[in-house]
Amino acid sequence: MDRNPWNQTPISIKRPPSITGIQFPPPLMACLAATPQISSIDLRGSSAFLAKVRRLIPSSGSGKVVLGVDCGAGIGRVTEGFLSRICETVDIVEPVEKFVDVLKRGKSYQDGKIGDIYITGIQSWTPTKRYDLIWTQWCTNHLTDVQLVEYLVRCKGALSERGLLILKENTNSDTANDYYDAVDSTVTRTENKFLKLISEAGLKVLRSEEQSGMPQRLHLLPIRLWALRPAT
Template sequence: MSDTNENDHFPQLTSDSTPGTGADASISKEHGLAYWESISADENGMLGGIPSVAGFANTSKIDLQGSRNFLAKFGIGSKSKPGLKHCQRILEGGAGVGRITEGLLTELLDEEKDGKVDVVEPIAKFTAKLQGKRGVGKVYVMGLEEWVPEFKYDLVWTQWCVGHLTDEQLAEYLKRCKSALTEDGLIVIKENTTVLGNDEFDAEDSSVTRGEETFQKIFQKAGLKIVRAEFQKGFPQTRTMKLLPVRMYALKP
């Protein structure tokens, strides 16, 4: 692993959460779905209202550029960047309204070979915005724990959603992702991590923010190795507000 310098960052704030071993046992799928059904189908909703806070309007732009830079280190990029390779098929887990789909992943496609981004998202009002969009392939309206791969993928990108899966469900999801990789395929998990390294349950949306050790154990259980890990850099902060650390994990069998 490399570039593991500390940095304080994003999307959930450290609010009323309950730390402790086995925090994922408190996850309720029904509660989580109900929470997201109540959220507006737009970028601000996807990011928990963060972009509407003074000083945080560029959060999404900074996030996408950080992801773009991370992928470039694996030689993956858009046609506007000479020398970088493109993808024939990409999977995005937990796509929401397509902020990352349209803001990052479709630009990585090999258009000459009719490349596609398939998306998995359980909230139908979110995926409605993606149906028929350029570069979007199959839309799976279901949770990650239900998804079964039909295609082979050069890249599997999953961001800010695995906190709704139990540790066991996440390991099984990653095993299915692993089975769906092309020979040189890559899995990326980009998620909030806890400041102190413990796992914390958030009752508001019924999700868990995991510590580094928990992620490593889950990846190992799924038969995956961390080939690179970096903290997202550059997120804004003020005297009264800063975002949780966000880490990008690149995984391979």
């Protein structure tokens, strides 16, 4: 039996820690990227990236996004710190109900900014709406390549006319291969692998850049953002 569901040969390398791999007490700190400082850098980077991308789309303007969705939302860190400020309504996709309970105690939920909440993993989520923004961050490393392509295809079909799919993930830049972690059953993909799967899903890259500003002392994996649109 193949113990590696990604059908990749595990690579024996000393890998820098991923943003999501640093442990903190639950519930709040467990879902922060690493520290409040790191979370702030992450959110500012996301906001700046999206602002650049939206200027590339005719008529998208600088006004608020009507409907967004936070996929793999956790306790709502990204929604609370970023998405709720640029979206009129944010739907939530999160498999852990305890995290959703924390999210419901947040300001965004209390202010009525949160729309529908889907308690399910992104590999099982089938969108039934048209979204102006689909935000997916630090959760696709739990999916196989096939599951990721299928997820991207479903998201592609759920985009509004000028909708954007944003993917933000750790990448493995040390080798030409993906890194499979048998301990937590996750995969850190190379940038080339992400591009291959994005293309297989019928999407094109509108813009891509690496998150900057992370403290070098932490020796974290590179974090890359992709803004995606249907290829045709």
